Amino acid sequence: xxxxxxxxxxxxxxxxxxxxxxxxxxxxxxxxxxxxxxxxxxxxxxxxxxxxxxxxxxxxxxxxxxxxxxxxxxxxxxxxxxxxxxx
Numbered sequence: 792x793x794x795x796x797x798x799x800x801x802x803x804x805x806x807x808x809x810x811x812x813x814x815x816x817x818x819x820x821x822x823x824x825x826x827x828x829x830x831x832x833x834x835x836x837x838x839x840x841x842x843x844x845x846x847x848x849x850x851x852x853x854x855x856x857x858x859x860x861x862x863x864x865x866x867x868x869x870x871x872x873x874x875x876x877x878x
Contacts (some may be wrong), residue, residue, distance in 0.1 A: 809858050813851045816862025820844030825868040831876040856859050 821841065828837035847861035 792811065809855075812851075812859035813862060814850050816843065816859045816866060817848040819838070819866045820848070820862060820869060823866060823873060827869065827873050827876060830873070833876055836872065837850070840865070840872060 800824040821844070824837045824844065827840065828834040844862065844865045847865045850862045851857050851859055
């Protein structure tokens with residue numbers, strides 16, 4: 792194994808971790824969206840938040856330095872919305 796192979800493997804591993812983190816943020820956004828719609832019956836708000844979550848995670852994929860952060864920010868906003876809508 793040469794040093795060039797190691798850098799390729801390291802890059803692939805870092806890409807996998809980045810994609811996994813972004814995917815996890817997107818799935819959490821979907822779960823919270825279902826929680827908003829299912830518990831409060833506000834499916835319109837839930838749909839808008841799901842679209843925002845998808846756009847944020849696409850931005851995380853497009854801008855390498857942002858990674859999972861936009862998706863996580865939207866999940867926090869979704870959780871706050873769920874809290875406000877249920878109380």
